Amino acid sequence: MTAVTENIVLPDRRGPAGRLSDFFWKHPHVLLTVLLAPPLLWLGVVYVGSLFALLLQSFFSIDDFSGLINYEFTFATYRQLLSETNLDIILRTVSMAAIVTIASALIAFPIAYYAARYAQGKWKVLFYLGVMLPLWSSYLVKIYAWKLILAKEGIVTWFLGKLHLQWLLDAWLSLPVVGGNSLSVSYTGTFIVFVYVWLPFMILPIQAALERVPGNLIEASSDLGGTPAQTFRHVLFPLALPGIVAGSIFTFSLTLGDYIIPQIIGSSRLFIGQAVYAQQGTAGNIPLAAAFTVVPIVIMGAYLFVAKRMGAFDAL
């Protein structure tokens, strides 16, 4: 029996490469370890290690007199995080993230639906690249473009002036909260730029979800007497929902952590990202900055948990 097996099996390979190759073949776990060790060392040790180091710092506190970090375990920094000003910042960021998410879903849906159901051949490619190019074009250039557009002497003012609608812009800017001196220093401006920059992240998952809806399902609904509105409400929307949730993961998470957009286009009131930046930089309060970063991590953790339940990951 053994003799037969030995005849079937080829002789061992020669040379160091051959022997190594045989060794890997006989011990696939060693090969796996060799493959995984470099990326795991990089991501698991360097990256996750840094994350833990950061989280650890949030349990330290800063000495009010010397300004040095006091390396003793304490919840004092978290108590500071829950002060009124800081809660204000958190609430402002979360509500901005929520309305940005809703607005991008509203704008993204028609594009995704058209691309998934009606666009064919050349148009399909056009839609695909039409989403992909803005997605990948420079984040700063996109913000810069809006600085040009929203500036007082910029194109929005010019366009509304041509339509004799200048009064509309002035009326909007005189509103409390959303208004300001000009669009580029108002919440409205921040909101528009957030929606613009994250929109492609919403379109792609919705389109992926809609691609999987069979066309005859829509036809069946209308054959059975459903109006377009009913079809949308009872057939299309529930099937697209995982895609919308998947997209909202991006829009929500990205808005929570961004500090450049509100700094360049927006009022002087802070968002979470700006607070983190200010605390770690000028204020030198690393523990509070670390505690601030825990907020988006916790929110996104809860969000991802719910999203997973809703099947959003299949649409990614």
Place this chain on the structure above:
Amino acid sequence: MRSERNRSPLGLKIAAAAGLAFMHVPILLIFLYAFTTEEKSYQFPPPGLTTQWFAVAWNRPDVWAALTLSVKVASIATAVALVLGTLCAAAVSQTRFFGRETISLLVILPIALPGIITGIALRSAFSMAEIPFSFWTIVLGHATFCIVVVYNNAVARFRRISGSLIEASMDLGADGFQTFRYIILPNIGTALLAGGMLAFALSFDEVIVTTFTAGQQSTLPIWMLEELIRPRQRPVTNVVAMIVVLVTFLPILGAYYLTRDGDQIAGAGK
């Protein structure tokens, strides 16, 4: 019947077209502003058109220094990400092992968490380990979030290589290295090229993590950020913005053409 099915409602058509226009008009405006004669404001319409700012930008050493640094960082970060991402993809797609799902999560984490968290985590780790900021700290940060793009492309392609192809090669007497060289590499080559191009574009454009890991050096995005916060020479910024748009478009189009026949086209997940 068929024409009925393929006719879209007018409202949908208008909404989709308006959405696409909303995404592209701002980028097109950048091109217009690169030629404006107005220096001090963002006046629209531009009072006149000129090409003189291209010459001015060309002669600016700070722009060149930032561009060179960005290209260097992006090249090395891409090379590191290519190696690590491919290794990870090979392990995950060719074998089943405990903790496989965790590895996918680990790879996606640097891009799923807001950039500011990655940035500040690395910064505080550097300061704890007393590593001074340098060219290499920028590369380290960039490579971390570039792994995922290479990984996604490579995993998608690995899934399409049939296992019997590899077994056939081994049965015919090729060793593991030969199989990799002659069977696996030609199959995943275009996916890796596409992933590498996307990683390059991602790194070339990154600003949030870089602000935390760069110290005194400025990459092109950092240079732009400074111009955005404190505008000094708007026309030069306009020209640089236009060039950045063109430079990032090329890898994206390239990656698209390399992977368009596949089941998953590169770039769909940034």
